[in-house]
Structures are given as C-alpha cells and as structure tokens.
Amino acid sequence: MIWFFLISGLFLGWSLGANDAANIFGTAVGSRMIRFKTAALIGGIFVILGAVISGAGAAHTLGNLGAVNALAGSFTVALAAAITVAWMTKLKLPVSTSQAIVGAIIGWNLFTHSSTDMNSLTKIISTWVFCPILAALFSFVIFKFFKLFLHKSKMHLLEIDAYNRLGLILVGAFGAYSLGANNIANVMGVFVPAAPFKDLQILGIDFTGTQLLFLLGGLAIAVGIYTYSHKVMMTVGSDLFKLTPVMALVVVMAESLVLFIFASQGLQNCLTSHGLPAFPLVPVSSSQAVIGAVLGISLAKGGKGVNYGMLAKIASGWVTTPIVAAAISFVSLFFVQNVFLLQVYK
C-alpha cells in the first residue's frame, strides 16, 4: 500500500524534474550551448545526489509548517501539488513546486483544523520574497565581474565559448545538486513523518529511512528531467529574455548559489559558528531565482530587453499556484476521507 501512496510524491517529483530542471539547464539548452541529453544526464545524477546527501534541512522546515501524519493524507497533499504543477507546466508556465506544496499543506491544515505554524510560514514566505532579490543581486555582481574580466583578458571568442560550455556543465551540476537538496523537501517532505522506511544498506552505503525516501524522489525528478523538461527548457531559454551563453552561465550560477545557501546545513553551521546570521533552510522556488537572476542581468545592462509580458505571466503563476494547490488539496482530502474512507490525519 505504501508504494501506491508514494505514487503521488513520485508524480510530484516527475513534475518538478519536468519543470524545474529548465531553471538549471534551460538557458544552456535554449541557447544551444549544451545538448539536451548531456543536460538531462548531469541533471539527473546530481539532483539525486543533492536530494540524498543534503535534502534534510529544507525538509525539516516544511515538516514544521504542517506535519502531515497519515500516509493517505501525505498522498493527497502531494497529489494536489503535483496536479497543480503538471497542469501549469502543461500551460508552459514556469511554476513553483515550493509554492504548490506549501499551498497543499495549508489545504491539509485547513481541512484537519490543524494550526499552521505561522513562524515557519513567515520564514518560508519571506524567503520566497528574498530569493529572487538575492538571485538578482548575485547575477548583477557576477555579470559585472565577468564583463570586466572578459574585457581585460582579451580571450579569443572561441576560448570564451569553450570555457563557457565547461562552466555551464560544472555550474549546472552544482545547480542540479542544489535543486535536489533544496527541493526534495517539496517532493518527499510530506511523507517523512508518515513513511515507514527503515534504515538500509545498499552497495555498502548506509541509507536512513528518510534518505531512501529522498532517493526515490530524486529518481522521480531524474525521470521528469528526461521525459518532459525539454519543452520547458526551450521556453526558459528562448522566450523570457534573449540570453547569450555568458549570461546563461551567470544566471545558472546566481540561481544555484541561492538554492545552495537555502539548503546547505554545512553553510548554516559555518555561519553560526562564526557568529554570523545564517540563512534559513527553506525550499525556495528555482523559477523565482532564475527570474531574479535574469532581472539582475537586465539591470546590469541598463534594464533593457526584458519581456515584461512574459514576466507578468510568470508572476501571476506565483500567486495562483499556492491558492490553486490549497483548494485542490482541501477538496481532494474531502473525497479521499469520505468517498474512499481513508484516514488522512491522525
């Protein structure tokens, strides 16, 4: 039965792979610097690694928002988020899985009359706001630095191209790792309190129950990347803003850094041990990060050339995603509980 219930989470993972991998490799594939197959392979491997190795931090924050404690409830919440993401992906809108799952969890809280942890919700929402701003700041600074470096170095156009390709692959791998680490919480976070997985040793490596769950989620994301992300990559790469390969590299770099700092427990420990304020570990939207990064570049270039219509279309998705996900979650929970007679909360 557990496998059946996990299907919705795996479906959500697939949706995330189909959609959010475009935020890592879309600019590179859209500008034809990297072949889709290469991007999919690197993306798949590193998303899984990120999910299994560093996925716990952001999942913890999501667990605090609402601890979905029955497997059928987790199934319904993940399904609601997955439907929201798949539907918006179908409309070719870069959509946020983070917002979909948070919306769906709030739908569960409302349905079960559980209180929503306002502290966690505030932390999550403020991070959502901070995330694109930080991405814009990073890309602004990195872009200016790149321009200065390329101007001073007098590197041959073909060498710039070669280093750029290598950079896109390396930064793409880092981005995919960060995406896995940050966003696995969206895919499998709701199953953590309810899943009955035990610790296991596979090929001599010890996996905790949660890591096994994340491994499954990571695999689902990888399948999503392979099967459905190509179209979205072309949208992100070509429609939003005409990106040169150097800009593509800057965008992915800024976005990956943002995803990483909101997922890395290591960085958090390092900052706190030096008495510095740490970034909260929150699942953030890679879509928001990439849009912020693109805006940062456009600002560095004097604010010209942004397709504001497309930006507005994407921004409207940010508002509608959590609302739609909460509504679907609420209605689905009602059906699962009253029609299928399954326990959606304890």
Add this chain to the structure above:
Amino acid sequence: MTIFLKKTKELEGKIDEYLDCVVQGGLLFKQGIKYYLEGMQDEFEKRMKDLDRLESRADRIRREIINKLYLYTLIPEARGDVLGIIESTDNVLNVTAETLKQFYVEIPDILPDLHKLYLDLADASIAALESLVAAIRSYFRDITSVRDHINKVLFYEKEADRIGDKIKWNIFRKDIHLSQKIHMRHFALHIENISDNAEDVTDRLSIATIKRSE
C-alpha cells in the same frame, strides 16, 4: 585543460591561417601590379599564380572553419555572424585575385605617367584590406579595438575613391583613343572594388560587434 581546448585551439589556428592568407593575398596583389607596370611579365605572372593558389587554399580553410563551427556547434550565438564575415572576406580575396588575373587576360595599356597613381590606388585598396583583417582579428580577441580598425578601413576606402577619381580625371583629359580611356578606367574601378568590398564587410562586422558588446 589542453585536451579540453584542443578543438578550440585548432579552430583558432584555422581562423588565423585564413586571415593570414587574406593579408598575403593583398601583398601579392601589390607586388603583381608593381611588376605589371614595370613590365616584368615573369614576376607578374608568378605573383598572379601564387595569388590564385593562395585563394584556393583560403577557400579550403574557409570550408574547414565552417564545417567545424557547425560540427561542434561552437559559438552558437555568434556563428552566423562569424560565417558571414568570413564568407564576405573571402569575396574580397576573390576580387583581389580576379583583378590581377584580368590584368593578365586583358593586358591594359596603362600610360607611364599614371603608373604612380595606379600604385597608390593599389596601396590604398590593400591597406583597406589589411585594416579589415586587423578588425576581424580584434573581433575575436579585443572587441573594443574593432572600431579603430573599421575607421581605418573607411579611411583607406575613401582614399582609394579619391585616387580612383584622380586617375579617371587624368585619363579623360588625355589625347588618346576612347577605347583605351575606358579600358584604363575599367582597371582603376577593378582595383577600387577591393576597398569597396572591404568596406561592405565592415558593415557586417560593425553589427556583429554591437551584438557581442551587448
């Protein structure tokens, strides 16, 4: 890192080799005109044949560059511009070789008192070609200097026009047969064509440079 850059370095080398051919073609042209006007037929023919061979070699290198750019999907955002620039530069080299060949075929009778002007015209036209090559090299390595080299091309093109007009002005005030006047004018136009074509390439180059500077 060396292996990683191997393909890139190879292609960089090909582009440099191609541009070297264009510069050498210009030098052979100048020498050819000089020997023609001095009546040194053997030397002239040798330069003409050398230029012909150089042009074929440049064609081969150009095709290799195009194939490699597409085969390895290199510089996707600038590929069209680079190919356009290389192909139109090839056109300038073709015109240069063709002009020298026309001297061989039609044997124009250039009046001795106009020899210096013809040599000056060839110098100005080839200076435009050489500045064009410098501009193209800068496009690849140092985008900020492209403008300076393009300005030189424009300067030498105007200079060639000025000398060409002077030649024609002189020709049509001579007491010679009209057919000879037209023939001599025709060859002045041929030589001017080299700088005109070089100027056309700079138009493409300017746009490509703006695109890269964005």
